[in-house]
Amino acid sequence: MKRMILLGLTIVMICCAGFAMAGAAKVAEKGTGITVIPATEWENQFPDVYASYMANSENEAVIEYTEEYPIIQTIYEGYGFAKYYGSARGHYYCVSDLMATGRPHALANCFTCKTAEFTVMTLNDGDSAYSLPFESVDSAGLEDVGCFTCHANEPGGQITITHTYLADAVGEDIASIPQADLSCGQCHVEYYFAPEGKNTAMPGTRLAELNPDAMYDFYEKMGFSDYTNPRTGVNMLKTQHPEFETVLGKGSVHGGTFTCADCHMAKETNDKGETYRSHNLVSPLASETIQANCAACHSDLAGFVHGIQEKMVGRTVAIGENLKTLTDRLAEAVASGKYTDEQLADCRALNRKGQWYWDFVFVENSNGAHNSRLDNRCLDMAEAFINAAMLQLDKLEKSDI
Numbered sequence: 429m430k431r432m433i434l435l436g437l438t439i440v441m442i443c444c445a446g447f448a449m450a451g452a453a454k455v456a457e458k459g460t461g462i463t464v465i466p467a468t469e470w471e472n473q474f475p476d477v478y479a480s481y482m483a484n485s486e487n488e489a490v491i492e493y494t495e496e497y498p499i500i501q502t503i504y505e506g507y508g509f510a511k512y513y514g515s516a517r518g519h520y521y522c523v524s525d526l527m528a529t530g531r532p533h534a535l536a537n538c539f540t541c542k543t544a545e546f547t548v549m550t551l552n553d554g555d556s557a558y559s560l561p562f563e564s565v566d567s568a569g570l571e572d573v574g575c576f577t578c579h580a581n582e583p584g585g586q587i588t589i590t591h592t593y594l595a596d597a598v599g600e601d602i603a604s605i606p607q608a609d610l611s612c613g614q615c616h617v618e619y620y621f622a623p624e625g626k627n628t629a630m631p632g633t634r635l636a637e638l639n640p641d642a643m644y645d646f647y648e649k650m651g652f653s654d655y656t657n658p659r660t661g662v663n664m665l666k667t668q669h670p671e672f673e674t675v676l677g678k679g680s681v682h683g684g685t686f687t688c689a690d691c692h693m694a695k696e697t698n699d700k701g702e703t704y705r706s707h708n709l710v711s712p713l714a715s716e717t718i719q720a721n722c723a724a725c726h727s728d729l730a731g732f733v734h735g736i737q738e739k740m741v742g743r744t745v746a747i748g749e750n751l752k753t754l755t756d757r758l759a760e761a762v763a764s765g766k767y768t769d770e771q772l773a774d775c776r777a778l779n780r781k782g783q784w785y786w787d788f789v790f791v792e793n794s795n796g797a798h799n800s801r802l803d804n805r806c807l808d809m810a811e812a813f814i815n816a817a818m819l820q821l822d823k824l825e826k827s828d829i
């Protein structure tokens with residue numbers, strides 16, 4: 429497995445060297461002694477980009493999901509997210525939010541998507557950096573997602589992928605994926621920590637494999653789970669923010685045509701009439717500049733998007749309530765001691781699968797806006813698996829009498 433990944437990476441790197449076409453992302457070279465040039469040192473050269481980058485601090489509101497959606501206290505029981513699950517906010521807060529969360533951190537791999545200072549350790553020292561103790565990374569003064577993360581030490585129109593597991597996960601498709609999508613896909617993706625090396629990895633080797641069905645099969649084949657629910661005994665998967673997969677997934681209207689940058693990084697004009705990419709990553713609904721590019725087809729983008737989101741959130745919560753009921757019922761069946769593991773096996777498997785598809789939508793950050801067709805299909809699957817699990821329980825309970 430490991431060898432395949434290394435081979436894949438080598439091929440990717442050779443391909444990129446061979447087809448270094450404009451607009452295609454580069455992959456960072458590994459080596460020793462790479463150092464991070466911090467964002468502050470680019471301020472003079474790119475004052476507008478720098479100012480917009482610092483404006484990510486304005487996105488500071490946090491919602492505590494365990495209070496907003498109490499069902500997850502049951503659904504994620506046995507995992508830290510059942511206790512603390514703050515919503516995402518601006519990149520400016522990555523490191524401080526990591527340090528402040530009440531969830532336990534065992535290893536340095538938790539820094540993967542927070543700071544380039546850690547990324548550079550993985551480039552210099554290889555996968556062994558991921559399994560260092562969490563405390564061994566000095567968090568004082570660490571820069572949040574920095575210029576290095578997306579551009580290495582050459583900020584400008586070229587994107588360099590510094591999180592090399594993404595290059596492994598898309599394989600040779602890297603050449604056909606817009607570089608701006610790749611820059612965000614370094615973190616806004618579903619990932620796992622490899623059971624042996626504890627390195628950050630993604631469940632696939634080609635873009636076409638990064639869909640909810642194939643990723644589930646990947647984890648099944650590996651026998652992987654993130655945690656076990658202590659009351660139901662189900663080995664659970666925890667999906668993580670699959671924005672990249674959703675935007676580029678089947679059913680996406682704009683994925684591949686509009687990039688993450690087209691919808692979240694406006695092309696602004698400064699006082700001198702020069703244009704630059706805003707690095708303040710905002711909702712398209714918060715930028716008049718972005719919306720001007722949508723107006724020809726969406727006369728009321730906000731109303732349209734909110735309509736999709738309202739329906740999606742309503743459906744997700746309703747199915748989540750069923751998932752909670754299933755979890756409680758299965759826990760009761762286990763606690764009753766009346767049934768063997770063999771009798772409970774089908775129900776547990778359906779619970780695991782139903783939750784995977786539900787979570788895929790619940791944790792995706794656009795609430796349906798990125799790809800409502802894919803999200804609705806996932807919710808259909810979740811509903812079907814949860815209902816089938818409930819039927820299994822009905823049958824078991826009937827067999828008691």
Ligand code: HEC
Nearest residue numbers: 516517518521522525541542573611612614615688692709
């Ligand atoms: C190095 C990892 C990393 C990369 C690369 C990255 N992000 Fe993020 N992003 C995060 C993390 C982590 C958070 C949550 C930060 C927090 O809450 O403290 C976040 C938060 C956000 C938010 C705020 C979400 C909210 O609910 O307010 C937006 C928008 C966003 N990212 C968009 C992007 C876009 C667009 C790109 C590509 C141009 C990108 N990100 C690249 C890690 C990353």
Ligand code: HEC
Nearest residue numbers: 612616671672675682686687688691711713733793794797
């Ligand atoms: C066609 C436009 C479009 C594209 C392309 C797009 N997004 Fe979005 N994105 C949206 C919309 C619309 C929302 C919902 C905004 C809202 O609720 O205000 C959103 C929401 C988000 C959020 C939550 C932000 C928040 O403020 O709540 C994140 C994070 C995000 N997108 C990341 C990405 C990433 C990463 C990509 C590329 C892989 C991407 N988006 C591609 C339109 C787009």
Ligand code: HEC
Nearest residue numbers: 467470474477481574575578583584585608611689704705
């Ligand atoms: C999360 C990823 C990300 C980070 C962090 C980031 N950039 Fe960018 N940058 C991009 C993307 C995406 C583009 C647009 C690429 C494209 O057009 O395909 C871009 C474009 C640029 C450009 C060319 C467009 C322009 O405005 O002239 C410059 C210069 C630039 N970035 C500088 C910086 C600097 C300086 C920093 C740090 C302060 C930084 N970037 C941080 C993703 C990032």
Ligand code: HEC
Nearest residue numbers: 681690691712718721722724725733736797798799800801
């Ligand atoms: C050339 C016309 C056109 C332009 C320009 C356009 N869109 Fe769309 N958009 C569409 C069509 C058509 C749909 C599908 C409508 C439907 O499903 O009913 C759509 C759907 C969407 C959706 C919902 C996707 C889903 O999966 O349900 C979002 C969000 C969206 N557009 C955002 C944007 C944003 C943001 C911009 C500007 C950056 C934009 N669009 C520009 C034609 C356009």
